[in-house]
Amino acid sequence: MSDERIIFGAAAIPEPDRDWLAAAERLPIASVWQGGHVLPPSATGEAITRLALLTAWTERVRVGTAVLQLPLYQPVIAAKQLADLDARSGGRVSVGIGVGGEFRTEFDAVGVPVGERGPRTDEAMRVLRTLWRGGPVAHHGRFFRFDDVELRPVRPPGEDGPGMRPGGPPLLVSGRKRPAMRRAARLGDGWMPYLMSPEAYARSVAAVREEADAAGRDLAGFEWMLYLYCSVRRDGDRARDDVAGFLGGAYGGRPEAMLDRIAPAGTPDEVAARLQRYVDAGVRHFVIAPAAHAGTLEVVRLAAEEVLPRLTIPAPASTGAAS
Template sequence: MSGERITFGAAAIPEPDRDWLAAVERLPIDSVWQGGHVLPPSPTGEVITRLALMTAWTERVRVGTSILMLPLYQPVLVAKQLADLDSRSGGRLSVGVGVGGEFPKEYESVGVGLRDRGRRTDEAMRVLRALWKGGPVSHHGEFFGFDDVELRPVRPPGAEAHGMQPGGPPLLVSGRKAPAMRRAARLGDGWLPYLMSPDAYARTVRTIEEEAEAAGRDLAGFQWMMYLYCSVRRDGEQARDDVARFLGGAYGDKPREMLDRIAPSGTPEEVAGRLQRYVDAGVRHFVIAPAAHTGTLDVVRLAAEEVLPRLSVPDPVRVAP
């Protein structure tokens, strides 16, 4: 398992806000994240637009998509957009990708078949990598085709020592099912699942490692991440109420019993105990998504200042000589 340090990121919920981001950058937080549907049922932003705002409104932290529903986008266009944002941010982008599907009309409206979204995502990831590598690229696949094209990211004045990351931003695969795990093992730079218990996360680690071995791929440098809905409060009952109100509607008559397995809540000490189980399962970077309608900065602050210091990477298993 790569990485001997636990780090935290924060999801900018519900929308990126300049003052909120400035406050988060003063905390021991390594990254900030936002997603965004194309045609959501509520008036929320689109992921590339939100990403542009976050790169402009931050200076230190990495900035990521959680997630970009890649099959909805033409990959040559999104490769250019992400390359330019990465270059202008000084190489601070991370790109979480997934297939979505919960809003079928999004696919219908942009002319993409819902059943094709997995294969389309795999091909689009290969296109992004080829274009970000530099030089002329030709590609002829199931969904996309072009000959002898070259992507040239912008290089802002004074950015000679920075610019886009070599090979482009890391591609982090999101999801919960077997196809997403295979995609992470074969094409991804990391694994960024959500709504998953520690035991389930441990199973995904084993699956990804097995898939990577079968593909002959070395996972050195692979990023083991978790997008985690949670609430941390001085008052543990308030935190549990936060999560029940924020996520409980989707879980029927017994939300707290079910949510307790996938959305930690409580005091800093209680949440640290739950997150340590994820660390033991393999997580090395948490994206803290405040499961609360108010006071989200307080949730992130308590997580960063009082939960993170309580976490530790397990000692490696030593094999007797």
């Protein structure tokens, strides 16, 4: 496509901060993201609460959940919350969705069997879209049922119209396994995996396209995204130390070579070379998640100002011999 381009977003980790977000909005980034759990083992935020802060503390960029553990939520309530935030933000909300399962106690506490998280997520996505369609609607599913209900998003003061954009926010599916790829192909507006090598991302693109073909779905307008842990520093060794300290323990003490395949680190030149491989594999929207305990805005700034300009979309493959 002639208008195809590469864009960067940023994950506001560890927590949304008003000054950090204001500084990030001055950078050449298109989006900011935050996720969360309901009952994680540490004192961290919940996804929709964090999204509300992103909505309130930004003016220009797209804001999204990366990710919302959808099976933990009653989808009618989530639909209303997300619709209101989209309306109040001027249509800037996006909803990254995952099935969760890392913390079984969350599922036990809300009365959702962890083994049902996949089908519940699929049905909840359909519920969101049904309610966001507008007008009186009904849904009769395995987990959720309602008749003749209508979701009415709030209207920002002084504005006419429905507030929320028609059809509601885009739903972007996260994950790393085939069921998530199937969900993205059949129900999602985009694919946003994490902790993937360029080779694995290329395979996931092929799988999503295969699943879409099987479902008879045209993926025009579909978003090819990646939530990417990384560190960019002037001192490449410091960047590599960032990633090792940030991710090494959390992901089973993986050796540096393995971390480097899924979490690029180094100077702007070094990281650009790694990210170009993801672009070649199909990524068009990177969410840069600083894998560092300090100086995260510097990581985002170097990524946006010095890595992004180095990336190029590969030329389309020739479809025939020259005449």
